[in-house]
Amino acid sequence: MSVEIKVPTLGESITEATIGEWLKKPGEAVKADEPVASLETDKVSVEVPAPADGVMGAHAAQPGDTVAVGAVIGYLEAGGAAAAPATPAAAPAATPAAAAVADEPAGDLTLSPSVRRLVLEHGLDPTQIRGTGKDGRLTKEDVLAAAEAAKAKAPATPAAAPAVAAAAPAPAGARREERVRMSRLRQTIASRLKEAQNTAxxxxxxxxxxxxxxxxxxxxxxxxxxxxxxxxxxxxxxxxxxxxxxxxxxxxxxxxxxxxxxxxxxxxxxxxxxxxxxxxxxxxxxxxxxxxxxxxxxxxxxxxxxxxxxxxxxxxxxxxxxxxxxxxxxxxxxxxxxxxxxxxxxxxxxxxxxxxxxxxxxxxxxxxxxxxxxxxxxxxxxxxxxxxxxxxxxxxxxxxxxxxxx
Structure with missing residues (x-):
């Protein structure tokens, strides 16, 4: 049985938002009230909590999509099955920290999208990091400090050096461009500032x-x-x-x-x-x-x-x-x-x-x-x-x- 994940009420006068990112992939275990997606409004980023325990199902909207309050953006499948296990060959190679992140123990924690991203990037167990934010929440600084501490304790890995050196260098004189969609917050800031110049x-x-x-x-x-x-x-x-x-x-x-x-x-x-x-x-x-x-x-x-x-x-x-x-x-x-x-x-x-x-x-x-x-x-x-x-x-x-x- 599927449970719909809907855009929550975002406040008076706010009728729509933009999907910022999905915090849970299809097949991942989810606990009730655990953040599964982040939304960008014209004022602030907000998180969408899971309506119940279950497994993340299909995403009905993708990052960058504009969605109305009350719209269905995804589905939660009934049951407590965890994400698909690692292959036998890969399982022994997983480090304890990486395994902890894969199993998402952070479901008991409330992590902001930026903090969650850093935890995953550095392969850290968020339950082992002391939070200095309000009510013990983890901040970006806490995660970065933990990553630096882990790096200092880790033994040197000379074998990794050749792989880095083997990366293809960028051509001399190459000119690159990157196009990034403006966030809803940035679009609103631009609109309101221009409105102020035109009106006042x-x-x-x-x-x-x-x-x-x-x-x-x-x-x-x-x-x-x-x-x-x-x-x-x-x-x-x-x-x-x-x-x-x-x-x-x-x-x-x-x-x-x-x-x-x-x-x-x-x-x-x-x-x-x-x-x-x-x-x-x-x-x-x-x-x-x-x-x-x-x-x-x-x-x-x-x-x-x-x-x-x-x-x-x-x-x-x-x-x-x-x-x-x-x-x-x-x-x-x-x-x-x-x-x-x-x-x-x-x-x-x-x-x-x-x-x-x-x-x-x-x-x-x-x-x-x-x-x-x-x-x-x-x-x-x-x-x-x-x-x-x-x-x-x-x-x-x-x-x-x-x-x-x-």
């Missing part, structure tokens, strides 16, 4: 900020902060807190246009851009105006880990009234970020570098950062944009203002 009257204004006070505060309190709150004290906590305060002073920057109306909000939901395997994703810190710096740092840290593991939920990407994008972590000196509709503004942070500046008539060297605010000029005037950046700059250069609400 975008303008960017700049300022710079002296990071001396924040760097000194971080150096002074980082150990105590981590000991008390269990998370590192970074710069984003300061910037989110300062942005919330500046948005309260200039509410238009936190507003949006809907039809012929302007929607003003008494809350701040900050979208923060974080790196994921398939590109940037933008989870939302909700009600940031109610949070301490410690709570903000914990939330961002959790988003960052789960973005790498591919476990962010779709609902965590929705909404947002203002975006902060930190290109400085990649070394960016200056940029003009693009608004994330229907928001009306985005703040770009950049790298910190020592530059000569004038203080009290003297040229001194200070750690400086450029700030960029891109905004919809239909709603936000230049005066309001500059006022927002100056308020943010003042709060960062004198963090005491964040404590006494100035």
């Amino acid at each position: 009257a975008m303008l960017t204004t700049f300022n710079d900020v002296d990071m001396t006070a924040v760097i000194e505060a971080r150096a002074r309190y980082k150990d105590l902060f981590e000991k008390k709150h269990g998370v590192r004290l970074g710069f984003m906590g300061f910037f989110v807190k300062a942005a919330v305060q500046a948005l309260r002073d200039v509410p238009a920057v936190n507003a949006s246009i809907e039809g012929d109306e302007i929607v003003y909000r008494d809350y701040v939901d900050v979208s923060v851009a974080v790196s994921a395997p398939n590109g940037l994703v933008v989870p939302v810190i909700r009600d940031a105006q109610e949070m301490s710096v410690a709570t903000i740092e914990k939330t961002i840290g959790d988003f960052g880990k789960r973005a790498k593991d591919g476990t962010l939920k779709i609902d965590e990407m929705k909404g947002g009234t203002f975006t902060i994008s930190n290109g400085g972590v990649f070394g960016s000196l200056l940029s003009t970020p693009i608004i994330n509709p229907p928001q009306s503004a985005v703040l770009g942070l950049h790298r910190i570098e020592d530059r000569p500046v004038v203080r009290d008539g003297q040229i001194v060297v200070r750690p400086m950062m450029y700030l960029a605010l891109s905004y919809d000029h239909r709603l936000i005037d230049g005066r309001e944009a500059v006022t927002f950046l100056v308020a943010l700059k003042n709060a960062i250069e004198d963090p005491t203002r964040l404590l006494i609400d100035l």
Whole structure:
């Protein structure tokens, strides 16, 4: 008896997805709720769980296919038969680690597609790897570290060298191309960014900020902060807190246009851009105006880990009234970020570098950062944009203002 594997409900307003990859091949044993396929939506990658125990049957859709919510993408056959056994000649040659992977003991674990791929590539037993992710989940870093440890313990194999050397070298001067289908996430990012350029009257204004006070505060309190709150004290906590305060002073920057109306909000939901395997994703810190710096740092840290593991939920990407994008972590000196509709503004942070500046008539060297605010000029005037950046700059250069609400 076959059980249909269907595309699960993906969240409000999401009606279809793209098959990313199959995590189970026909004939492989599957346990209930074990991921059998990954789907790409316009917001995030999600996994399709097996509806019951059984054996993976036929795939009704292939990687790259667009499928609607509720569509049948595969079948699960009843019974607990394992995958076809190895041939007698091959069985003795299988190493314990390879056999463990073939038998898929990871069915008791929840592995993201990228982690599962690494486990299989390196022939590791995931049950023997200690996970450092949330709830003990395995991360890519855990698998890579285990692979390096296994490589260091393995004896040298001189016989393998000639085989590598025998590989045919690429012809001199060869020019190659590779065509890779754009993921649904990348297609959506391209569409939304272009939509923002076509719809909003975008303008960017700049300022710079002296990071001396924040760097000194971080150096002074980082150990105590981590000991008390269990998370590192970074710069984003300061910037989110300062942005919330500046948005309260200039509410238009936190507003949006809907039809012929302007929607003003008494809350701040900050979208923060974080790196994921398939590109940037933008989870939302909700009600940031109610949070301490410690709570903000914990939330961002959790988003960052789960973005790498591919476990962010779709609902965590929705909404947002203002975006902060930190290109400085990649070394960016200056940029003009693009608004994330229907928001009306985005703040770009950049790298910190020592530059000569004038203080009290003297040229001194200070750690400086450029700030960029891109905004919809239909709603936000230049005066309001500059006022927002100056308020943010003042709060960062004198963090005491964040404590006494100035």
